[in-house]
Amino acid sequence: MSTTARINGRYALPRPFLKWVGGKTQLLPELMRRVEQIGGFDRYHEPFVGGGALFFELFRTGRLRKKAWLSDNNPRLIETYQGVRDHVDEVIALLQRHKKRHSEDYFYKIRATVPATLAQRAARIIYLNKTCYNGLYRENSKGQFNSPFGRYKNPQICDEDNLRAVAKALKKARIEHRHFETVVDKAEAGDLVYFDPPYHPVSKTASFTGYDRGAFPEDSQRLLARVYDQLAEKGVYVLLSNSMTPFIEDLYRDFTIDAVSANRAVNSRADRRGKVAEALVRNF
Ligand SMILES: C[S@@+](CC[C@H](N)C(=O)[O-])C[C@H]1O[C@@H](n2cnc3c(N)ncnc32)[C@H](O)[C@@H]1O
Numbered sequence: 188m189s190t191t192a193r194i195n196g197r198y199a200l201p202r203p204f205l206k207w208v209g210g211k212t213q214l215l216p217e218l219m220r221r222v223e224q225i226g227g228f229d230r231y232h233e234p235f236v237g238g239g240a241l242f243f244e245l246f247r248t249g250r251l252r253k254k255a256w257l258s259d260n261n262p263r264l265i266e267t268y269q270g271v272r273d274h275v276d277e278v279i280a281l282l283q284r285h286k287k288r289h290s291e292d293y294f295y296k297i298r299a300t301v302p303a304t305l306a307q308r309a310a311r312i313i314y315l316n317k318t319c320y321n322g323l324y325r326e327n328s329k330g331q332f333n334s335p336f337g338r339y340k341n342p343q344i345c346d347e348d349n350l351r352a353v354a355k356a357l358k359k360a361r362i363e364h365r366h367f368e369t370v371v372d373k374a375e376a377g378d379l380v381y382f383d384p385p386y387h388p389v390s391k392t393a394s395f396t397g398y399d400r401g402a403f404p405e406d407s408q409r410l411l412a413r414v415y416d417q418l419a420e421k422g423v424y425v426l427l428s429n430s431m432t433p434f435i436e437d438l439y440r441d442f443t444i445d446a447v448s449a450n451r452a453v454n455s456r457a458d459r460r461g462k463v464a465e466a467l468v469r470n471f
Pocket residue numbers: 207208209210211212234235236237238239240241258259260261264365366367368383384385386401403
């Protein structure tokens with residue numbers, strides 16, 4: 188499909204080009220419904236960008252009028268975005284080469300290298316992401332990719348049309364490696380900020396990630412809630428997703444909290460405690 192192909196007046200691409208833990212594709216209709224309530228916004232900020240599902244959807248549906256600011260504290264992820272934006276032809280050529288050579292041995296060989304150029308590093312992450320077990324990027328405590336080989340019959344290693352559409356969308360973005368709290372200095376009244384942090388665990392047993400590098404402890408959740416307050420105070424539109432736990436409900440009690448599941452909204456308070464409910468917090 189070409190990057191300019193339209194279906195019902197909308198572009199079909201771009202879509203997220205990496206599968207990421209906590210990817211929001213499932214929740215997009217709920218997120219978009221809330222964004223539409225605003226009518227329009229100035230700049231868009233996504234400080235936990237991950238796979239960037241909402242950013243790509245906003246671009247695809249023509250809702251980004253001004254610059255977007257995408258950031259994350261994972262430097263390998265940020266380099267991958269920058270590599271695709273700035274060197275898409277080279278990334279595609281490298282992915283085609285990976286595709287030709289793909290095998291279990293080749294996967295482990297590539298996993299063990301850290302290439303010199305931005306384009307090579309971006310192609311390496313995309314290749315490993317498409318071919319690893321579960322298709323999910325995971326790192327050890329040293330920040331090294333450590334997912335094992337995945338046994339796919341025909342992994343889509345090089346989706347050229349989507350990568351070109353992604354590169355075009357990313358030309359509209361500043362892409363930076365930084366912590367989420369820095370958004371306070373960047374966002375201004377009339378801008379939209381979407382926060383999709385690592386979720387607060389729903390149970391003690393679900394908190395197994397608490398000790399690894401991706402840890403996002405309750406103190407970080409509290410800091411995020413303070414950042415949310417400051418942005419709201421400034422007149423920024425702020426949307427946040429998290430799990431629906433008593434701790435999260437308490438942190439955001441001054442704002443509107445909608446309970447949603449991947450497929451439909453659940454409005455009554457009692458239903459909020461359902462197993463699959465996620466919280467969408469908004470100040471508009
Ligand atoms: C739930 S994921 C975002 C998923 C994304 N919305 C999507 O659709 O794929 C959370 C992201 O937050 C990032 N992260 C964790 N702690 C952070 C911090 N302190 N500052 C900025 N980003 C952080 C992780 O690297 C991860 O990419």
